[in-house]
Amino acid sequence: xxxxxxxxxxxxxxxxxxxxxxxxxxxxxxxxxxxxxxxxxxxxxxxxxxxxxxxxxxxxxxxxxxxxxxxxxxxxxxxxxxxxxxxxxxxxxxxxxxxxxxxxxxxxxxxxxxxxxxxxxxxxxxxxxxxxxxxxxxxxxxxxxxxxxxxxxxxxxxxxxxxxxxxxxxxxxxxxxxxxxxxxxxxxxxxxxxxxxxxxxxxxxxxxxxxxxxxxxxxxxxxxxxxxxxxxxxxxxxxxxxxxxxxxxxxxxxxxxxxxxxxxxxxxxxxxxxxxxxxxxxxxxxxxxxxxxxxxxxxxxxxxxxxxxxxxxxxxxxxxxxxxxxxxxxxxxxxxxxxxxxxxxxxxxxxxxxxxxxxxxxxxxxxxxxxxxxxxxxxxxxxxxxxxxxxxxxxxxxxxxxxxxxxxxxxxxxxxxxxxxxxxxxxxxxxxxxxxxxxxxxxxxxxxxxxxxxxxxxxxxxxxxxxxxxxxxxxxxxxxxxxxxxxxxxxxxxxxxxxxxxxxxxxxxxxxxxxxxxxxxxxxxxxxxxxxxxxxxxxxxxxxxxxxxxxxxxxxxxxxxxxxxxxxxxxxxxxxxxxxxxxxxxxxxxxxxxxxxxxxxxxxxxxxxxxxxxxxxxxxxxxxxxxxxxxxxxxxxxxxxxxxxxxxxxxxxxxxxxxxxxxxxxxxxxxxxxxxxxxxxxxxxxxxxxxxxxxxxxxxxxxxxx
Amino acid sequence: xxxxxxxxxxxxxxxxxxxxxxxxxxxxxxxxxxxxxxxxxxxxxxxxxxxxxxxxxxxxxxxxxxxxxxxxxxxxxxxxxxxxxxxxxxxxxxxxxxxxxxxxxxxxxxxxxxxxxxxxxxxxxxxxxxxxxxxxxxxxxxxxxxxxxxxxxxxxxxxxxxxxxxxxx
Numbered sequence: 001x002x003x004x005x006x007x008x009x010x011x012x013x014x015x016x017x018x019x020x021x022x023x024x025x026x027x028x029x030x031x032x033x034x035x036x037x038x039x040x041x042x043x044x045x046x047x048x049x050x051x052x053x054x055x056x057x058x059x060x061x062x063x064x065x066x067x068x069x070x071x072x073x074x075x076x077x078x079x080x081x082x083x084x085x086x087x088x089x090x091x092x093x094x095x096x097x098x099x100x101x102x103x104x105x106x107x108x109x110x111x112x113x114x115x116x117x118x119x120x121x122x123x124x125x126x127x128x129x130x131x132x133x134x135x136x137x138x139x140x141x142x143x144x145x146x147x148x149x150x151x152x153x154x155x156x157x158x159x160x161x162x163x164x165x166x167x168x169x170x171x172x173x174x175x176x177x178x179x180x181x182x183x184x185x186x187x188x189x190x191x192x193x194x195x196x197x198x199x200x201x202x203x204x205x206x207x208x209x210x211x212x213x214x215x216x217x218x219x220x221x222x223x224x225x226x227x228x229x230x231x232x233x234x235x236x237x238x239x240x241x242x243x244x245x246x247x248x249x250x251x252x253x254x255x256x257x258x259x260x261x262x263x264x265x266x267x268x269x270x271x272x273x274x275x276x277x278x279x280x281x282x283x284x285x286x287x288x289x290x291x292x293x294x295x296x297x298x299x300x301x302x303x304x305x306x307x308x309x310x311x312x313x314x315x316x317x318x319x320x321x322x323x324x325x326x327x328x329x330x331x332x333x334x335x336x337x338x339x340x341x342x343x344x345x346x347x348x349x350x351x352x353x354x355x356x357x358x359x360x361x362x363x364x365x366x367x368x369x370x371x372x373x374x375x376x377x378x379x380x381x382x383x384x385x386x387x388x389x390x391x392x393x394x395x396x397x398x399x400x401x402x403x404x405x406x407x408x409x410x411x412x413x414x415x416x417x418x419x420x421x422x423x424x425x426x427x428x429x430x431x432x433x434x435x436x437x438x439x440x441x442x443x444x445x446x447x448x449x450x451x452x453x454x455x456x457x458x459x460x461x462x463x464x465x466x467x468x469x470x471x472x473x474x475x476x477x478x479x480x481x482x483x484x485x486x487x488x489x490x491x492x493x494x495x496x497x498x499x500x501x502x503x504x505x506x507x508x509x510x511x512x513x514x515x516x517x518x519x520x521x522x523x524x525x526x527x528x529x530x531x532x533x534x535x536x537x538x539x540x541x542x543x544x545x546x547x548x549x550x551x552x553x554x555x556x557x558x559x560x561x562x563x564x565x566x567x568x569x570x571x572x573x574x575x576x577x578x579x580x581x582x583x584x585x586x587x588x589x590x591x592x593x594x595x596x597x598x599x600x601x602x603x604x605x606x607x608x609x610x611x612x613x614x615x616x617x618x619x620x621x622x623x624x625x626x627x628x629x630x631x632x633x634x635x636x637x638x639x640x641x642x643x644x645x646x647x648x649x650x651x652x653x654x655x656x657x658x659x660x661x662x663x664x665x666x667x668x669x670x671x672x673x674x675x676x677x678x679x680x681x682x683x684x685x686x687x688x689x690x691x692x693x694x695x696x697x698x699x700x701x702x703x704x705x706x
Numbered sequence: 707x708x709x710x711x712x713x714x715x716x717x718x719x720x721x722x723x724x725x726x727x728x729x730x731x732x733x734x735x736x737x738x739x740x741x742x743x744x745x746x747x748x749x750x751x752x753x754x755x756x757x758x759x760x761x762x763x764x765x766x767x768x769x770x771x772x773x774x775x776x777x778x779x780x781x782x783x784x785x786x787x788x789x790x791x792x793x794x795x796x797x798x799x800x801x802x803x804x805x806x807x808x809x810x811x812x813x814x815x816x817x818x819x820x821x822x823x824x825x826x827x828x829x830x831x832x833x834x835x836x837x838x839x840x841x842x843x844x845x846x847x848x849x850x851x852x853x854x855x856x857x858x859x860x861x862x863x864x865x866x867x868x869x870x871x872x873x874x875x
Contacts, residue, residue: 038811038848164807171812172803172819173796174743174783182740213708213725233733234725303747303755303813303847353811353848385748599807603853607810610849633752633845641841644851 006148009033009088013071014145016099019092020053022137026120027061028053030093033073033327034085035065036167037354039663040600041081043166047596048086051158052093053133054117057166065326065348075325075427077356077489079566079661082596086659094150104129104136160655162599167350178322178349179307183378186309187216188232189370190239191437192225193387196627197485198251201225205245209238218242219373222442226370228379252626253484260294261688264399264420269478272454276465277472279414286405286413289512291505293402293687295497296620298395298490299636304352305383306359306392310367312375317344321364322351325427329361332428336365336438336445337372355611357488359383359392361428362436369437389636390628391436394621395490396422396483398460400501410513412524415473417464417502422483423450424459424493434488447486451479459493463668466502467561468524485623491608492664495562496615499668500675500689503558507676508685516545517557517676527561529568529591529652534559536589536650537570550683552577556676558669567592567665571609573645575677580693583613583645583674588666590649593657601662602649608666609647614639616671618690711772715739716785724772731775732756732767735782743783743816747845754844757817758782764824783816786823799823802861803854810848818844822858829869832862 006014013019021029030049036042042062050057063069065076073085097117104122105112108129116123122131170176194201201223209218209227214234218227225242229235255263309320317339323329326346334341351360363381371379383391398421405414426447428434438445452458454477461477492499510520518538525531534557537543541555559570568591574584586609595601618637622629630636671689678696679685686699710723713734722738730749735741735758744767747755751769758767759781788794796804799819809815818841825840837858846854 038813040810164804168807168809168812169796169804171809172800172815173787173794174741174816177742177745177813179746180736180742231725231733232737233729237726301847303753303811303845304745305747351811352813355847382746385750385752603807603810603850606852607849610851611847614849632750633748638845638847639849639851641838641844641846641851641855644849644855647852 007084007088007091009071009073009084010091010146010148013073016092016095016144016146017142018071019089019146020096022134025134027059028055028133029061029063030089031070032062032064032085032089033070034076034081035324035348036350037076037324038352039604040165040597041076043163044082044596044600045086045089046166047158047163048090049093051155052090052153053097054153055120057158057163059120067326067330067346072327074328077324079562079663079665081661082659083661086596090152091148092146094152095146097153098150099140099144100133100136103140104131107131107136107139155655159596160594160598160653163597165600176350177304178309178320178351179304179382181309181320181349181380183309183311186378186380187228187230187374188235189226189228189367189379189381190235191366191381192239192242192246193391194223194440195248196250198253199223199248202247202249204242206242208245209241212238212241217370217373219370222440222444224369224437224440226366228370228374250626255484255625260296260397261292261399264397264480265478267480268482269420269480270451270453271476271478273474273476274454275474277470279472279474285408287512288403288405289509290403291508291687293400293497293501293504295398295500295689297397297485297487297623298615298619299389299621299630300355300358300392300490301389301636301638302352302354302358305385305388306363307351307380307382308360308363308367309378309380310364310371311378312371315343317368319344319346319364319368320349321346321360322349322354323360323364324354324357328427328429329364331430332361332433332435333365333368335430335433336435337368356395356490357393357427359388362391365435365437369441385633386631389631393426393486393488396424396460396487398494398497400497402501402505404505404509406509406513410515410523412468412470412509413472415466415470416476418476418478419460419464419494419498420478420480421460421494422480422487423452424487424489425452425457426450426486426488449481451481452477453479459489462493462498462563463495463502463560464498465564467527467530467564468521469526470524485628492667495664496612496667496671499558499560500671503560503669503672504675504685504687507556507679518543519545521559530559530561532652533568533570533589533591536652537572537587540587540589540648540650541572543572547680549680552681554677554680556673556678556680558672558676560668562661562665562668567660567662569605569665569669571666571669571673573670573673573677575674575681577678577681577696581617581678581691581696582643583617585646586670586673588647588649589652590662590665591652591654592662593654593660595651595653596659598651598653602651604662605649605666606647608664609670610639610644612667612670613645613674616674616689616691618692620690711776713772713775713780714778715741715780716782722772727773728771730768731770731772734772735767741782741784745813745816754817754821755814757820757844759820759824762824762827764821783819798864799826799858799861802857806853806857806860808850808853808857810850814844814846818846818854826862826865832859832866834859
């Protein structure tokens with residue numbers, strides 16, 4: 001294997017001792033910066049490591065997301081943890097096994113071909129040699145490069161088998177989250193957030209809070225106000241008193257958040273475009289179709305408001321966080337706090353489900369800022385539900401306009417997609433601090449202006465290029481740096497809106513061509529894996545090409561290959577439109593290459609479909625030009641148990657293909673399947689999300705009015 | 707300010723001092739008794755992550771002042787199985803969640819399990835519809851709904867079959 005083919009994580013962390021350690025008898029410690037977000041990654045990586053080391057999973061200890069011990073693999077994002085993080089661990093473990101076997105051969109003065117390893121024992125001609133990994137490990141020089149040249153062991157016991165999640169038992173029994181950590185002498189902190197973006201603190205009367213029970217410290221700097229108390233409810237009460245004593249000056253941004261389709265194209269944009277294939281000079285007889293779609297800002301709306309814990313001892317900072325990137329967070333904290341990276345340890349502890357860049361990093365800085373005021377005592381900062389919904393970065397609103405043309409033979413001849421989107425990648429890092437508290441303290445470190453240009457890192461353009469065989473496509477990205485609220489990474493980035501738009505448009509083209517949506521898709525696909533997921537989803541759902549339109553009940557299909565490089569997913573949704581549009585059933589076929597943990601893949605896909613249905617039918621973060629207006633579960637509504645569909649997911653297992661990420665693979669196809677089903681059920685296309693009863697009524701009225 | 711209350715939690719009596727009369731039960735469970743399995747999700751009674759059983763009824767501990775549950779029997783997630791250790795036995799309902807891998811992040815599960823437990827222990831005939839109705843004020847963000855409903859239904863059927871004499875064709 002050549003140097004270029006090493007995964008990024010190995011390239012950045014080339015030494016074997018950065019990945020594995022046998023210094024503790026009886027266990028192999030494996031280090032990864034990929035962290036558990038509720039997606040099952042820790043289990044899958046432990047499976048990979050155990051298989052490659054030929055150990056039972058009980059003898060593998062996975063140390064994940066700790067800047068003190070783990071390789072710097074940056075973030076856990078983009079459905080790349082298995083593809084890159086997992087492959088890196090697999091390479092490192094293959095290298096480790098090889099190093100151990102090689103050293104054992106030397107010690108046993110036997111030819112390498114006679115040595116194997118199983119369950120931690122070194123075997124000579126298949127029989128115990130008297131040596132085990134740990135005896136041999138002491139004589140291996142672990143400061144050697146991971147070459148990537150060692151062949152993987154053929155999967156036998158673990159890879160490709162459904163394994164119960166390692167973390168789930170504890171969570172079912174009542175344990176398991178950062179919110180539950182207790183440190184000796186720990187204080188409880190709360191931060192008084194401004195009422196809106198851009199609000200400035202005019203005055204603060206802190207006398208009432210200062211006199212309250214258990215208040216240890218109140219710290220105010222610029223627009224940042226925090227309090228530390230001995231007991232948690234004391235902090236809740238002290239915060240109420242501080243809120244009552246704070247006077248803020250708020251300012252309107254001048255943005256009207258109603259009507260994204262009108263608003264977004266009117267904003268200042270930084271544009272880039274790419275064109276592939278020749279645009280036929282409007283082929284004779286081609287039928288032109290054009291449509292514009294929109295998606296509102298979405299909240300992460302994690303079940304647990306963010307939490308951070310920090311402690312300053314002897315000018316060293318330790319932070320416990322549920323961040324997706326302990327190393328980039330460490331670097332951003334260093335800048336924000338004026339410390340060196342070496343003074344800071346950042347340790348990942350599992351939080352509730354993470355779907356992108358939420359408030360985790362900000363809560364970590366909050367805890368650090370307050371802990372600095374009370375050296376020697378750990379401070380735990382717990383965000384409120386209001387903090388989480390109002391201050392976590394939002395997924396950007398987007399508008400996607402597509403123009404296409406089909407030939408008289410019913411083939412797509414032209415495709416131009418124009419996208420308007422705020423930035424999707426504003427995570428904290430050394431170069432861009434991007435931490436909420438840092439933007440409020442004096443002197444502030446404001447959020448830097450951010451925009452995207454077409455290319456691998458343009459989140460707004462993710463999946464804008466259809467996976468179909470098109471002779472021509474042109475993509476234009478209008479990146480909007482000036483949205484009046486903070487936007488950043490939310491599961492799929494722009495992929496959700498782009499697949500919703502692309503796959504809705506494919507159905508519109510199919511309708512114009514008088515074709516069945518499934519057949520129309522297959523007509524434009526030669527990739528056998530793409531064809532197979534569509535055919536499988538159609539078969540599972542007993543797809544009927546002749547289904548009537550406008551009966552109030554219908555099925556729709558959506559397909560994509562996430563990022564055009566990850567898993568293939570096709571979803572069929574059945575929708576019933578009565579008072580509210582509702583998804584009653586969904587069928588899905590997924591091809592994720594080699595699925596390390598098949599049940600884990602299915603669970604992720606099921607969750608992706610349901611979350612996407614919630615986004616598609618219900619969700620919209622409100623903004624009134626000054627404040628975020630959706631700040632509790634009554635205002636920001638998500639899918640309920642009574643609205644959850646029955647699901648059937650079929651996994652197409654491909655043991656000979658590399659594993660492909662699935663965490664974000666189903667959301668786009670599910671949204672499109674729902675939108676296409678609604679369009680068939682009503683014989684009326686809704687192009688603006690969420691597809692609510694109000695939207696349907698408005699669209700119906702619009703169609704019937706003169 | 708500064709009163710003492712006697713609480714009966716998971717079969718044990720505790721004398722607890724509070725600073726404020728409106729201190730919610732949630733904070734006492736988590737911080738004073740170390741029963742961290744009851745989760746803070748919203749503090750407004752909207753999500754169900756903090757549900758516990760009060761005299762057998764699922765209620766939201768983030769909204770219940772400590773004084774209001776004095777003398778009542780309080781059961782938390784820690785009180786239904788045998789705790790966190792890998793060897794400790796899970797309650798059959800928890801075991802069903804494990805068997806179905808019914809969860810992703812797991813944060814909502816304590817409240818959902820306690821809410822479902824009330825339903826099962828009321829003793830009626832298993833019904834998917836009743837499960838869905840009982841859980842409708844509990845939120846799950848990861849989309850584990852289908853597995854959660856299936857796990858509860860399986861545990862309820864098992865419990866029902868045992869009550870009815872254990873014989874199913």
